[in-house]
Each structure stands twice: as C-alpha cells, then as structure tokens.
Amino acid sequence: MASASPDTCELCGRPATDRHHCLYHRRKGAPELDHPYNLEPLCRECHMDGRVNGYEHRQEFWRRQVQRYGQEFLDWHEALPLKIKRKFD
Numbered sequence: 001m002a003s004a005s006p007d008t009c010e011l012c013g014r015p016a017t018d019r020h021h022c023l024y025h026r027r028k029g030a031p032e033l034d035h036p037y038n039l040e041p042l043c044r045e046c047h048m049d050g051r052v053n054g055y056e057h058r059q060e061f062w063r064r065q066v067q068r069y070g071q072e073f074l075d076w077h078e079a080l081p082l083k084i085k086r087k088f089d
Helices: 044-048 055-069 071-079
Strands: 018-021 039-042
Touching: 018 044, 039 044, 055 071
Parallel strands: none
Antiparallel strands: 018 039
C-alpha cells in the first residue's frame, strides 16, 4: 500500500488523478457519500482496474479508514441514511 496523501494513489504511489467512491458508490440525493471518508485517491490506471470495486478491496479500505480516523469514521458510517449498510469488518 502506498501513501495516505490525497495527492498519491493509495495502491501504487503514483500521482492521484481520481477520487474513487470506495465503500458506497455515488448516489443522487446522497451527498454524504462524497465525504472524504468514502473517497479513495487513485491514479487513472488503478481506478480503471476492476479490483477496486471488489468486496476485498472495500474491506481493506474500511480497515485503513478505521485506522486513520477511528471513531469519527465509524460515527459517519453509522449516520449514513442508507437502508442497507454493508459490514466491512
């Protein structure tokens, strides 16, 4: 895993060009999903790699976010107005 800098791809360390909605894809009427807790900086090549949409990748992102932000991240997730929330533990 590369740096946690918002300017660096989290997967390969190249300059990040995209922000990937990792845990939950963007939804109209749900601006909460555009929060940095849900956005993963990636380069274009890594973003286009289908693995970033897989469950295992989301689990790893979840673990990194919990480590980075702790309870604030967990509170954000709990407050999301979604009918179904995934468990990534």
